[in-house]
Amino acid sequence: MRPAAPSPVLELRGVARQYRTGAGPLPVLTGADLAVRGGEIVALVAPSGAGKSTLLHVAGLLERPDGGEVLIGGRACSTLDDAARTAMRRREIGFVYQFHHLLPEFSALENVLLPQMIAGLARAEAEARARELLDYLNVGHRADHRPAELSGGEQQRVAIARAVANAPRLLLADEPTGNLDPHTADHVFAALLALVRQANLAALIATHNHHLAGRMDRAVTIEDGRIAAAELGERA
Numbered sequence: 643m644r645p646a647a648p649s650p651v652l653e654l655r656g657v658a659r660q661y662r663t664g665a666g667p668l669p670v671l672t673g674a675d676l677a678v679r680g681g682e683i684v685a686l687v688a689p690s691g692a693g694k695s696t697l698l699h700v701a702g703l704l705e706r707p708d709g710g711e712v713l714i715g716g717r718a719c720s721t722l723d724d725a726a727r728t729a730m731r732r733r734e735i736g737f738v739y740q741f742h743h744l745l746p747e748f749s750a751l752e753n754v755l756l757p758q759m760i761a762g763l764a765r766a767e768a769e770a771r772a773r774e775l776l777d778y779l780n781v782g783h784r785a786d787h788r789p790a791e792l793s794g795g796e797q798q799r800v801a802i803a804r805a806v807a808n809a810p811r812l813l814l815a816d817e818p819t820g821n822l823d824p825h826t827a828d829h830v831f832a833a834l835l836a837l838v839r840q841a842n843l844a845a846l847i848a849t850h851n852h853h854l855a856g857r858m859d860r861a862v863t864i865e866d867g868r869i870a871a872a873e874l875g876e877r878a
Contacts, residue, residue, distance in 0.1 A: 649716055650677035651811045651844035652701055654869075658709035659696055670696045672867030673710065678844040680811065683835065684862060685855035686848040687872045692864045694848040695816060701846060702735050702814045703727045715811060732761055736805035736843075738834075740817035742797040744789040750776060750800045751785040758807050768807075775803040778840075779833050795826040802834055806841060813838060815847040819854065827851070 659671040670693040678684050688694050699705040700712060703719055712719045714734050719727065744753045751772050758768035776782040779799040781792075789797050798818065805813060818834065819827035831854050838845045847858065855861045861872035 648679050650679050650713070651715055652676070652678040652846065653713040653716075654697075654701060654710065655713070656710035657697075657700055657707045657712065658867075659693075659700055659705065659707050669867055671700070671707070671864075674864070674867065674869045676701075676846075676862065676869045678812070678846055680844050681839065681842045682860075683838055683845040683847065683858040684860055685858040685872070686846055686863070687850065687852065687855050687861055688848075688864045693867065694864065697864065698814050698816050698846065698848060701812075702737060703731050732757075732808065734811050736808070736810040736813045738798075738802055738805045738813065738815040738818045740820040742789065742801040744797060744800060744804070746789050749786050749788055750781065750792065750796075753789070753800055754803045754807050757804060761808050771807060772803070775807060776800065778837065779803055793826075794822050795830050798822065798830050799833060802830075802837065806837060806843070809841070811844060813843045813845040813847075815845065817848055817850065819849070819851065827854070831857070 654674050654676040657671050657674040660667045660669040674697065686694055686697065696705070700707050703712065707720055714730055719730060722730065748756065751769065754772035754775060755765070755768040758771060759765060773782060773785060776785050779802060781796050781799045784792055784796055792800065819830050822830060835857065849855055862869050863872035
């Protein structure tokens with residue numbers, strides 16, 4: 643008898659999202675369903691304008707859905723107040739964007755330890771974890787350098803370390819290697835993949851790169867506002 647599959651870390655149930663325009667409502671998501679479990683890496687591939695960023699924003703509690711439900715660790719989040727949503731993001735979710743968004747006046751080490759201190763961790767413990775993460779991602783030797791002194795790949799590795807510094811259960815990434823050359827993108831993605839596996843994170847990663855998407859556990863796309871399996875052999 644097979645063991646039961648673990649409960650999803652992220653679950654979207656019939657999620658709808660639309661925006662108001664001068665021409666009237668613009669529906670983007672019209673009933674999206676998706677489940678991502680711990681240790682699972684899901685690629686989100688779709689054309690520009692299909693709603694990838696909207697989906698990530700709703701899943702990451704940055705936007706409220708107009709319908710349906712978002713569950714993080716089994717907890718329904720759509721009706722939480724702003725303070726509770728902020729607490730859930732800080733505790734449960736890590737974000738990686740196409741541009742690293744590191745604080746330029748702080749070193750790589752400080753960029754990774756600051757979120758932990760904001761969450762209440764003592765500096766010594768936060769610094770120890772920050773150094774461990776930077777070492778794991780092979781940028782520990784650059785810990786005292788500011789972002790402007792780092793290469794693009796190094797900056798993105800620091801951003802990944804920052805995203806997981808508070809030990810979230812869910813990682814959301816929006817084109818995390820989109821600004822990197824193919825060789826660097828391959829190395830950064832390998833580091834991200836290893837970190838997700840090691841920490842047993844649930845990961846949803848938007849990408850246009852079918853080569854990278856093919857290295858994930860499965861790929862989904864957005865068709866007519868709903869989630870569907872993606873065919874990576876075709877242009878998405």
